[in-house]
Amino acid sequence: MxxxxxxxxxxxxxxxxxxxxxxxxxxxxxxxxxxxxxxxxxxxxxxxxxxxxxxxxxxxxxxxxxxxxxxxxxxxxxxxxxxxxxxxxxxxxxxxxxxxxxxxxxxxxxxxxxxxxxxxxxxxxxxxxxxxKSKQELVGEIIGLLQSPAKNVISGLQSGGNKLAGILKTLSEKEAA
Incomplete structure (x- = not known):
C-alpha cells in the first residue's frame, strides 16, 4: 500500500x-x-x-x-x-x-x-x-415526566367538574320533583 x-x-x-x-x-x-x-x-x-x-x-x-x-x-x-x-x-x-x-x-x-x-x-x-439510552429515549422520558403533573391537574379538574355537574343535576331534579 x-x-x-x-x-x-x-x-x-x-x-x-x-x-x-x-x-x-x-x-x-x-x-x-x-x-x-x-x-x-x-x-x-x-x-x-x-x-x-x-x-x-x-x-x-x-x-x-x-x-x-x-x-x-x-x-x-x-x-x-x-x-x-x-x-x-x-x-x-x-x-x-x-x-x-x-x-x-x-x-x-x-x-x-x-x-x-x-x-x-x-x-x-x-x-x-x-x-x-439514546438521546431520543432520554428526551422522551423527560418530556413524559414534564407532562405528567399537567395531565394529573387536568384530569383532576375534569373529574371534579363531572362531580360538580352530577351534584347540580341531582339538585335540580330534586327541586323539579
Whole structure:
C-alpha cells in the first residue's frame, strides 16, 4: 500500500469517525471464513458498516478528530481490529455482538467503543453499552415526566367538574320533583 493510498484511507476514516456518533472496535480474530461472513451479513442486515482496518490507520484517523481517543492506544489498538460504524443508536452494535456471542462462544471480543464521544474500553463494558439510552429515549422520558403533573391537574379538574355537574343535576331534579 502506497503512502497516497494510506493517506486517502486515513482521511476517509477521519471523516467517518468525526461524523459517526457510534463506533465499536472489536477483535474477531478467532473466526473462520464462514463465521466472518455470517458476522458481516448480520452487520449488513442491522445497518452496521463493519470494516477490518490496520491499527496504525485507525490511530492516525482518531488523532485527527476533535475527541481525545488516546486511551485507546494501549489496550484497544493492538492485534486484530474490526470497526463497526452505526449512525442511529449506540445499542445496535452491542446487541449484535451479544447475539453473535450466544451462537458463537468466545468468537468476538469488544475492545473499545465510542458512543456520543463517551469512551468505553474492554469487553466487560458490553452490558453497560446494552443498557445505555439514546438521546431520543432520554428526551422522551423527560418530556413524559414534564407532562405528567399537567395531565394529573387536568384530569383532576375534569373529574371534579363531572362531580360538580352530577351534584347540580341531582339538585335540580330534586327541586323539579
Amino acid at each position: 502506497t503512502k497516497e493510498e494510506k493517506g486517502a484511507i486515513i482521511e476517509e476514516l477521519s471523516e467517518k469517525f468525526a461524523n459517526t456518533p457510534y463506533f465499536y472496535i472489536t477483535d474477531a480474530s478467532g473466526l473462520n471464513v464462514a463465521k466472518t461472513n455470517e458476522l458481516r451479513r448480520l452487520c449488513f442486515e442491522r445497518g452496521i458498516e463493519y470494516r477490518v482496518i490496520k491499527n496504525t490507520l485507525i490511530r492516525k484517523a482518531l488523532e485527527s478528530t476533535d475527541t481525545d481517543y488516546s486511551s485507546f492506544d494501549a489496550e484497544v489498538l493492538t492485534g486484530f481490529s474490526g470497526v463497526m460504524f452505526h449512525q442511529e443508536s449506540g445499542k445496535v452494535a452491542a446487541k449484535l455482538i451479544k447475539d453473535f456471542l450466544k451462537a458463537n462462544k468466545n468468537s468476538i471480543k469488544l475492545k473499545g467503543a465510542s458512543v456520543d464521544s463517551s469512551i468505553f474500553i474492554g469487553h466487560d463494558q458490553l452490558d453497560t453499552l446494552l443498557t445505555l
